[in-house]
Amino acid sequence: MIRFRNVIKVYGTQRALDCVNLHIKVGEFVFLTGTSGAGKSTIMRLTYREEKPTRGQVVIGGVDVAKLPHNKVPYLRRRMGIVFQDFKLLSKQNVFDNVAFVIRALGMSDREINRRVSGALKVVRLYDRLDAFPSQLSGGEQQRVGIARAIVNGPPLLIADEPTGNLDPQTSMEIMEILEQINNRGTTVLLATHDKEMVNHFKKRVITVEDGKVIRDIYEGTYE
Amino acid sequence: MVHIDADIRIISRIISETVKGIKRTQWMNLVIITTMAAILSIFGCLFRTSLVISSFIEHLGDSMEVSVYLKSGYNAEKAKLEILKTGDVNEIKIIHKEKAWSELKQEMNVPDIKNPLPDTLRLKIKEQKKIESVIHMVKNMKSVENIQYAKDIVEKIIKVGNVTNVATVIVLLILGGLTLSIINNTIHLVIQSRSEEIEIMRMMGIGNWYIRAPYILQGAFYGFCGSLLAIVPLRILESYLFSMTEFFNMGETPNYLNLVITSLMLMGVIVGSLGSYISVRKYLRI
Numbered sequence: 001m002i003r004f005r006n007v008i009k010v011y012g013t014q015r016a017l018d019c020v021n022l023h024i025k026v027g028e029f030v031f032l033t034g035t036s037g038a039g040k041s042t043i044m045r046l047t048y049r050e051e052k053p054t055r056g057q058v059v060i061g062g063v064d065v066a067k068l069p070h071n072k073v074p075y076l077r078r079r080m081g082i083v084f085q086d087f088k089l090l091s092k093q094n095v096f097d098n099v100a101f102v103i104r105a106l107g108m109s110d111r112e113i114n115r116r117v118s119g120a121l122k123v124v125r126l127y128d129r130l131d132a133f134p135s136q137l138s139g140g141e142q143q144r145v146g147i148a149r150a151i152v153n154g155p156p157l158l159i160a161d162e163p164t165g166n167l168d169p170q171t172s173m174e175i176m177e178i179l180e181q182i183n184n185r186g187t188t189v190l191l192a193t194h195d196k197e198m199v200n201h202f203k204k205r206v207i208t209v210e211d212g213k214v215i216r217d218i219y220e221g222t223y224e
Numbered sequence: 225m226v227h228i229d230a231d232i233r234i235i236s237r238i239i240s241e242t243v244k245g246i247k248r249t250q251w252m253n254l255v256i257i258t259t260m261a262a263i264l265s266i267f268g269c270l271f272r273t274s275l276v277i278s279s280f281i282e283h284l285g286d287s288m289e290v291s292v293y294l295k296s297g298y299n300a301e302k303a304k305l306e307i308l309k310t311g312d313v314n315e316i317k318i319i320h321k322e323k324a325w326s327e328l329k330q331e332m333n334v335p336d337i338k339n340p341l342p343d344t345l346r347l348k349i350k351e352q353k354k355i356e357s358v359i360h361m362v363k364n365m366k367s368v369e370n371i372q373y374a375k376d377i378v379e380k381i382i383k384v385g386n387v388t389n390v391a392t393v394i395v396l397l398i399l400g401g402l403t404l405s406i407i408n409n410t411i412h413l414v415i416q417s418r419s420e421e422i423e424i425m426r427m428m429g430i431g432n433w434y435i436r437a438p439y440i441l442q443g444a445f446y447g448f449c450g451s452l453l454a455i456v457p458l459r460i461l462e463s464y465l466f467s468m469t470e471f472f473n474m475g476e477t478p479n480y481l482n483l484v485i486t487s488l489m490l491m492g493v494i495v496g497s498l499g500s501y502i503s504v505r506k507y508l509r510i
Contacts (some may be wrong), residue, residue, distance in 0.1 A: 010416055048427070077429030087422050105430040107230030149428070 001026045002047060006167045008043050009057035009212075013120075014114040018212040019056070024190060026156070029183040029198050032192040033223060034209040040192040043209065044161045047081055047190065049073050061156065081150025083160035087142040089134040089149075095121070096130045099148045106153070120148040124178055140171035147178055151187070157193070158182060160191040163197065169209055174199055196223040234434065241438040244446060249318045249414060253446075256410050260450025260492065262454060265457040268488045272458060273481045274392045275466050281385045290359060290373040292345040298367035300343040307347065310319060310361060312354040317346040342369055353382060400495055407443045407499025408506075415439065415507045436508060440500045447496020452487040458484060 004022040008015065017039050024030050034040050044208065045051045046058050049065045058065045062078060068076060089098050099117045108116070121127045124144035134142055143163060150158055162181065164172035176198055183189045199206060199222060206221035207214060246253060294303055300318045307313055325339040347362075349355050355373070362368055415422065424436050462481055 042384050057469075069431060074426075074429040074431050079426065084427075088420070088427070090421055090424065101425075102428045102430065105234070105425070105434045107237075109229070109233065117371075210308040 001028070001061060001106040002190065003057075003059040004043070004046070007046065007053045007058060009046065009051065010054045014024070016212050017053075018047075020205065020209070020212070020214055022214065022217075024166055024188065025223050026188055027183070027186055029180065029189045029202075029204045030191065031206045031221075032201075032202055032209065033189060033194060033199060033206055035194065038196075039209045039212040041161060043210075044190070044192055046160055048080060048158055049076055065194075075186070078156040079154060079155055080159055081153070081155045083143070083146050083150050083158065083163045085162035085165040087134070087139075087146045087166075089131045089142055089145055091134050092132050094133050094147050095126060095137070098134070099152050102149060102152055107190070116154075117148075120152040123151065123182065138171075139167050140174060143167065143175055144172075144178065145177070150200075153184060156189065157188045157190070160189065162192055162194075164193065165196055169197065176202060199223040232290060238434060239441070241313055241446040242445070242462070244437050245327050245414065245418075245442050248417075249442075250414075252410065256451045257453065258405065259406055260446055261453035262401050263406075264405050264450050264488050264492055267396060267491065268454050268458045268484055269461050271392060271461050272350050272465065272480060272484045274341040274388045275484070277388045278385060279480075281381050284476055289347065290347040290362075291357070292368055292369060293365050293370045293372070294343040295344065295369045296342060298343075300345065303365065303367045304345060306309070306365060306367075307345065307358075307362060310358060311351050312358050313347050314350050315348040317318045319346065341503055342428065353385075356382075358380030362407060388491070403447070403492075403495045404499040404502070407446060408495050408503045410446070411439050411443055411500040411503035412507050415503065430494035434502045440497050443500025443503075444493045444497040447494070448489065449492075450496070451485075451492030454488055454492075458488070 002024040004020050007017055008098065009021040010018040010142075020039070020043065022043070025072060032040050032043060045074075046053055046065070048060055049058075049060075049061060049068060053209075055121045060076065063076060093101070097116055100113050100153065101121055103116055121130065124147050126141060126148065128142050129137065129141065134145070137145065138191070139142035143166075147160075150160075158179070163179070164175050167175065168204060172195060174210055178189065180202065203220045203222070205219045206216065206223070230492065292303075292307075294300055300320065304316045307316060321339055321341045321343050324341045328334060328341070347358070349358055359371055359373065363371055402411055422435060458481070
């Protein structure tokens with residue numbers, strides 16, 4: 001699903017990634033850990049083609065993203081769901097519209113939109129808050145809307161960049177359970193975090209980056 | 225069929241996004257549309273006036289005659305055919321010297337001498353711009369003795385016509401640039417105020433044109449509404465121009481108002497969408 005081959009990323013004179021090699025298979029759940037500035041976010045940004053590698057190859061679902069023409073990037077992103085630390089919801093739109101606007105832009109019929117949005121909101125257990133606005137929701141609920149939006153188009157890959165970074169431990173666990181449930185249905189999940197307790201609790205594959213290098217890659221691993 | 229349905233839905237959703245965007249711009253809409261209307265009405269009134277001046281000049285040109293005096297011994301019919309070949313002359317009237325002499329004798333008490341008058345051709349030129357070239361050609365004909373026409377008036381008419389055309393083009397360029405810049409800045413502000421939303425759409429893989437099109441349509445909407453408002457001062461000007469053309473007895477004037485209104489609307493919509501397109505290209509990072 002995701003393959004990094006000798007990836008180097010340089011910003012100015014700063015080497016953010018230094019010869020990174022990764023292979024994440026279909027259906028895996030992977031924690032990407034490391035301290036701030038270690039290179040986690042750079043790996044994420046390269047995965048959803050917000051950046052191009054300075055050298056090396058990033059292949060997502062068989063597509064070399066560096067060679068992908070600019071106008072084809074949206075097609076790549078439609079095959080993945082992205083969850084952000086700060087939720088990134090549209091404050092003036094209710095829960096339904098926040099989830100629906102992605103598939104609306106794809107030209108789906110209203111009936112199909114209703115079906116998919118309802119399905120996604122049931123997965124995140126928010127079906128009863130369809131009409132609420134982000135300001136009326138708790139942090140955990142807002143993140144659940146973010147997850148529903150990410151999975152509404154049924155992407156084979158879900159990328160979550162510190163999805164529990166702004167949440168308390170109990171809510172973080174709830175979010176993690178939802179993400180695990182999504183993974184159990186066959187979606188590959190790549191989750192960047194530095195939440196030690198969560199990583200230790202779920203015992204998934206853990207890839208640790210430090211100073212732009214992969215220093216550890218363990219199945220059923222813990223934070224350290 | 226499924227694709228066509230999806231495309232139609234996408235178009236209708238883009239339009240609905242445009243409407244939402246316009247609603248969100250609130251009172252700013254009014255400021256932009258009235259500014260656009262003011263600029264477009266200046267352009268419309270100038271354009272309309274320049275059309276009247278051109279029509280007036282054409283009218284003067286039409287009524288202007290060139291008299292061509294032939295050398296004796298040359299056939300007037302042959303000379304007429306030769307001049308007609310240029311294609312720039314509407315009508316040639318031959319005044320034979322015998323007829324002219326007898327008319328002159330009737331009108332004035334002239335002594336009984338040999339007819340001194342030459343055969344004369346009276347030319348009506350198709351366009352006043354062509355007068356100079358026709359005269360140059362006719363002057364070089366073997367059969368032509370002399371030519372008479374109101375040279376000063378012709379030159380002035382051509383000058384006024386040229387100045388009007390150049391002024392209209394300059395005004396068009398200046399106002400076009402001004403309109404472009406207003407729309408460009410407005411859409412820039414709209415894009416800035418919705419930057420977070422655009423960022424989310426981008427990350428979610430929403431197509432570039434789905435994101436961009438509502439802003440371009442919003443610009444076109446401002447241009448269209450501005451041009452509709454600009455019709456009001458144009459209609460007032462029209463009534464003044466009508467009384468002027470009647471005063472100068474210019475006869476039936478062509479229906480220029482429709483032409484000006486169509487040009488205004490086209491200019492409004494094209495410049496409006498172009499201004500927002502430039503802004504979208506510059507400020508909307510996808």
